[in-house]
Amino acid sequence: MRPLSLELKGFAAYKEYTTVDFTDVELAAFVGSTGSGKSTIIDAITFALYGSLPRYDKTNLVAPVIHQLANEARVCLTFQLGNSTYTAVRVVRRLQSKTPGKVKATTKEARLERHLSSADSDENTQTQVLAGNVKELDQAVEDLLGLNFSQFTRTVVLPQGAFARFLKDEPAERQKLLRRLLDVEIYAKMGSRSREKAKHAKQKILFLESEKQRHSIEPDALEKAQTALGDIEQFEADGLKLQKQVNQIEQDLSPIRDQVKELDSSLVLLKDITDKPFEYKNFEIGSLVAAFEESQLLVESARREQQEVQPAEYSLLQLHEMQQRHSHYENHFEAAKKLGSELAEAENADKVAQKNLRVSEKAQEAAAAEFNIARAKADSDGWRAQLVVGEPCPVCEQDVSEVPDHVPPEALQELRSVLKKSETTLAQATKSAAASEAGVKAIQKALERESIHVAESEQLLSDALTKTEVEKKLVAAKKNEQKQKELAAKIVAAEKVLIHVQQRLREAEQAEKTQHANFLAFRDSVAVLGPPAIDQQEVSVMAKNLASWATEKVALLTKEREALAGKGKRLAREKKQLVDELQSSAAEAQLELSEFDQLTIVIAEAKSQAQRAIATIENHTAERKRLTSEMRTEQKAVKTAEVLGRHLSAQGFEGWLLAEAMEEIVVRATQRLQTLSSKQYSLELHDRNFQIVDHLNAGERRDVRTLSGGETFLVSLALALALSDSVAELASLDSPRLESIFLDEGFGTLDAETLDIAAGAIEELASNGTMVVIVTHVREMAMRMPVRYEVTKNPSTSTVEKVTA
Secondary structure, three states: OEEEEEEEEOEOOEOOOEEEEOOOOOEEEEEOOOOOOHHHHHHHHHHHHHOOOOOOOOOOOOHHHEOOOOOEEEEEEEEEEOOEEEEEEEEEEEEOOOOOOOOEEEEEEEEEEEEOOOOOOOOOOOEEEEEOOHHHHHHHHHHHHOOOHHHHHHHOEEOOOOOOHHHHOOHHHHHHHHHHHHOOHHHHHHHHHHHHHHHHHHHHHHHHHHHHHHOOOOOOHHHHHHHHHHHHHHHHHHHHHHHHHHHHHHHHHHHHHHHHHHHHHHHHHHHHHHHOOOOOOOOOHHHHHHHHHHHHHHHHHHHHHHHHOOOOOOOHHHHHHHHHHHHHHHHHHHHHHHHHHHHHHHHHHHHHHHHHHHHHHHHHHHHHHHHHHHHHHHHHHHOHHHOOEOOEOOOOOOEEOOOOOOOOHHHHHHHHHHHHHHHHHHHHHHHHHHHHHHHHHHHHHHHHHHHHHHHHHHHHOOOOOOHHHHHHHHHHHHHHHHHHHHHHHHHHHHHHHHHHHHHHHHHHHHHHHHHHHHHHHHHHOOHHHOOOOOOOOOHHHHHHHHHHHHHHHHHHHHHHHHHHHHHHHHHHHHHHHHHHHHHHHHHHOOOOOOOHHHHHHHHHHHHHHHHHHHHHHHHHHHHHHHHHHHHHHHHHHHHHHHHHHHHOOOOOHHHHHHHHHHHHHHHHHHHHHHHHOOOOEEEEEEOOEEEEEEHHHOOEEEEHHHOOHHHHHHHHHHHHHHHHHHHHHHOOOOOOOOOEEEEOOOHHHOOHHHHHHHHHHHHHHHHOOOEEEEEEOOHHHHHOOOEEEEEEEOOOOEEEEEEEO
16 A cells, blocks of 8 residues: 555644645655644544544544544545555544533545546546445455554554554464465465365265155065055956946936935925915005095195185284384484483583683693792892892893892792692693593484484384384284194194005005015915916915915825835945945055045046155165265265364464464564664564564563663564565465555654664665655654655644655
8 A cells, every 4th residue: 555645624733725745755754843743644644544543542533633623624545556546535524512521523424436547437437436434434445455453553554652562462463463464364264164164064964864864765665665556456447347337327316316306396395385375464455545535635625724814914024023113213212312411411511621621721821930930030049149230140141130039948849839739730620621522522423323323213114104003913913823823733734644544555555565476476486386377366365276286286296206216225225335345445455435436536646656656765765875975975075174174273374374474574673673773682583472682681582571662663663664575575466565654653762873774774665665654853864865744833734845855
């Protein structure tokens, strides 16, 4: 993996949009003061790929990457892997938090795109989206690079505080990393697959054994099946002869059965007539007709009487309306008369109130004028000593013609009281005058309304009867209406009787028709037997004739049935003897014969079953032979797979290969370390753990955890450089290529000589095709790099400037 460009905005120290160009860079350094944002560049590369930062304890913590003055952080990394170019983008958006002081954020956007070549793309599509969310991007990056987040920060990006992680890792963790880097997981997979194959083969052997048991047969099963087939074939020859004789008897019996059934049906029909003769009833239609005619005469008489009554000149409704109009006129006339009296009284009262108001206004004006004059004199008491007749006034600058008189305070207070009393009297008089005026207007409006009502009532009564005439006509109309009601009630009662009699007559006529139809249906039930003909006689007579005929017919048909039944019983006994003989033969052939007419089908099915049984036995025999052969093959496969699984286990070939790789890395790391330490230190493996050999201290061996900070840096650097240039040679063709390494630690702990040696080792690593980028604030170290990235920080954001030597 080789970075090509990095774009930042709102990410940590980089509030404003910032881009870092890695094109054609083999060896470079990020240099700047402490806190300027150098390590943030390395963090951004890691975050773009994995969405995590090694400096945080929680891998899913994203809120701290957002600049304090920004709402979101955006990072975009374009990198090359093999012959393909990819772009990874992550955008983190700040969220509102209900907890004060707590910052929450979420990844708003996460995607991975592959840049298409001109042959793979069209004018509208230049990239192919490989991942569209956080989960897909995390998995796609791990699949592409072959490294998870922890392994990436041990081999490619070595951030502050993690430079010596691979050196001090547990053996199992180092072996796990090497397994991914060297792609030797395939051997573990092969071993696991071999063991799984052995397991499946054993399961298959158990299955084949159960299948073999399922195909077990008795030794003489084939001989028994063949004998059974011979018995069925012998029964077929004998049974068909017996069946022919039975069929002949059945042909003779069939017409006898039909005749007996027909006689039984006829007897059942006749028995219904003899056991339950037809019941009839007299409905007295003549008397009902006479009653109906009498009711019609009563109704007609009442209607003639009603027509003879003369209608009234006016209806009750008209007379009541005239009476109501007279009442309305009298009510409104009295109300208008009363309002006229009230209006005169109100107008007199209003005149008095208006007169009092004018008197009060004059009294108030006089009191106010007197008080104002006295108050003006009182206000000038302070200036009176300074006033001289004929000289200018010190206030208004006018010549004084007369010196005002002195007004005592008690006189002024008395005038004020008189003024207030006159104002109160005026207010009461004003209120009283307004009230009296409003009362007059209200009475005038009410009188106006009542006058309109009186005029309207007079108009309505202009062509009406007088009140006395209305009362007389009303008495006559009530008597006429009462007479009409009595006659109407008489007609209704007569009509009810007529309707009732008419309904009874209709019901009787309908019942008589129904009784006649029922008799016809009763007779039709035996029409096929030739009953007596239908004539014009009463239903009662026809019912008696039908009953006598049915009794004679029953005796005749019963005698005929007894003769046919005797003949049928004799033929049935002969058939039973033949069927019993056939059943016995079927039992000897081990066949079940439930229905005689299915003999041919039963024999055919029995022969087919016997033949299938023979074929099944032969198939079971052949299948057992095949299963036995397949079991031998699977047993050989189990042995082969178990041997291969043992050899390819973690303690087998894979363990040996990883141990060899680790030895090779230790040899290369020792070469680097001796150069960096002036041949003072070497690196060895002891019980899968690293040890340091101190050649200046009599070859003393000690654990790497006892190294000082500077010593740890040199040993870690040697091991990281050895790991970087060794993995490419040791790994398989498909394993990830460590084409770049980022170092962010430790150069400030080295002396000048060791710093020069470390710089030389880094330059040599870059010359072998590996992109090496260091992060340092040691200016001497940065000046040796062909490319420098000057990182500076201002109050709002950090910036990066690429400088080429």
